[in-house]
Amino acid sequence: MAENLYLKHIESIPHMVEQIFPALNQEALRLTAEVADWPLTAVYLYGSGDSLAAATGATGAFMELCHLPCFALTSMQASRYAPGYCMPEPKTVLTIGLSNSGRVARGLEATTALANAGYCPILITSNPDSPGGKAAGKVFHAFVPPFDPVPIPGVRGYVTAQLSLYLFAVHLAFARNQLTEAARDELLDTLKNTGQLLRTSLDDNRQKLQAFGELCAREKRVEFLSAGPCRASADFGMAKTLEATGYTALSPELEEFSHMNFFSLEPEHIPTVIVCPESSRCLVRSRELEESMRFQGRPCLIMTDGASFLADEAHTIRVPVPQREMFAPLVFSFLTALLTAYMPLEEGDDYMHGHRGPFHEEDFPTIITSKLVFD
Numbered sequence: 001m002a003e004n005l006y007l008k009h010i011e012s013i014p015h016m017v018e019q020i021f022p023a024l025n026q027e028a029l030r031l032t033a034e035v036a037d038w039p040l041t042a043v044y045l046y047g048s049g050d051s052l053a054a055a056t057g058a059t060g061a062f063m064e065l066c067h068l069p070c071f072a073l074t075s076m077q078a079s080r081y082a083p084g085y086c087m088p089e090p091k092t093v094l095t096i097g098l099s100n101s102g103r104v105a106r107g108l109e110a111t112t113a114l115a116n117a118g119y120c121p122i123l124i125t126s127n128p129d130s131p132g133g134k135a136a137g138k139v140f141h142a143f144v145p146p147f148d149p150v151p152i153p154g155v156r157g158y159v160t161a162q163l164s165l166y167l168f169a170v171h172l173a174f175a176r177n178q179l180t181e182a183a184r185d186e187l188l189d190t191l192k193n194t195g196q197l198l199r200t201s202l203d204d205n206r207q208k209l210q211a212f213g214e215l216c217a218r219e220k221r222v223e224f225l226s227a228g229p230c231r232a233s234a235d236f237g238m239a240k241t242l243e244a245t246g247y248t249a250l251s252p253e254l255e256e257f258s259h260m261n262f263f264s265l266e267p268e269h270i271p272t273v274i275v276c277p278e279s280s281r282c283l284v285r286s287r288e289l290e291e292s293m294r295f296q297g298r299p300c301l302i303m304t305d306g307a308s309f310l311a312d313e314a315h316t317i318r319v320p321v322p323q324r325e326m327f328a329p330l331v332f333s334f335l336t337a338l339l340t341a342y343m344p345l346e347e348g349d350d351y352m353h354g355h356r357g358p359f360h361e362e363d364f365p366t367i368i369t370s371k372l373v374f375d
Helices: 005-011 013-035 050-066 075-080 105-116 131-135 156-175 181-192 194-219 228-244 254-259 283-296 328-341 351-355
Strands: 042-047 070-074 093-098 122-125 138-141 221-225 248-250 272-275 300-304 316-318
Touching (some): 005 328, 013 138, 013 156, 013 181, 013 194, 042 050, 042 075, 042 105, 050 070, 050 093, 050 156, 050 228, 050 328, 070 075, 093 156, 105 131, 122 131, 156 181, 194 221, 194 316, 194 328, 221 254, 228 248, 228 272, 228 328, 228 351, 272 328, 283 300
Parallel strands (some): 042 070, 042 093, 093 122, 221 248, 221 272
């Protein structure tokens, strides 16, 4: 049997988090000092793909800790709509973009558009010398140590971006006198211990994730459901399923699912994952939907910490430490990605289909080469 390089990639992440935490913490502290005296009224986070999921997963931290409304925008929204229509005055809004490579066209376009409009965007990137880094008003250097020998779906960059945003929110809240020093240190210790939490969660849940991943592969589809900050974990699981296997994957918001996707034909052939920590504001709704899905016959996997659901232990993925909802997306995104690493590929296929045939993008306007538009 061929070695599962994607699984090795994910298994490397707990150590990576421990390795990069000090540098990310210093970057967050440095950037916070540069914006702490701004008269902020809102935070806008933006990105594409995995970066958008990381932005979604950080909105709760900025709102809860900094007491600021926080919005996650797609790069298209941030580039061609927000600056000209709906944003507050510069320096009253903190704009933070995410782009690991700094080369994605729409993210570059957004950063440039926001800079041209006077917003001094901060770009969280592993590549400060990239076009995106040069266009930004400020750069948060979130270095992702290289690991993979071959192209596979990325998770290390996502985890780095998510952790960077959490650290930024903690330090900004302290600088704005929304946290005591003791409360700040407690939150930083929680984030510092993320690597060990991911390691334990991985080891505790391998067999369950493998069994459900094999079911998803047999059905060639999966749906991920959540709401609030953990919507990021559902979106990330959907994205990694598509990148890794090409199987049909959806991640409708929890409530919207009950209005639309709930009525899909043959629900008994739709493996479904509910992501919901006990601290979640959508816990009651998640339990209601689990009950109705059981009635439908949907195969259901629950990802939680201490919350009780109807699912038996074989269909419950438990994080061993209770999660604050604002930080939960990181650990649950790690687990949704881990599930996709246990989904067997079709025989003869490669991750991302090897970018062969109709998946060959080099001759088309891809996410890198798409035309930049400024007006």
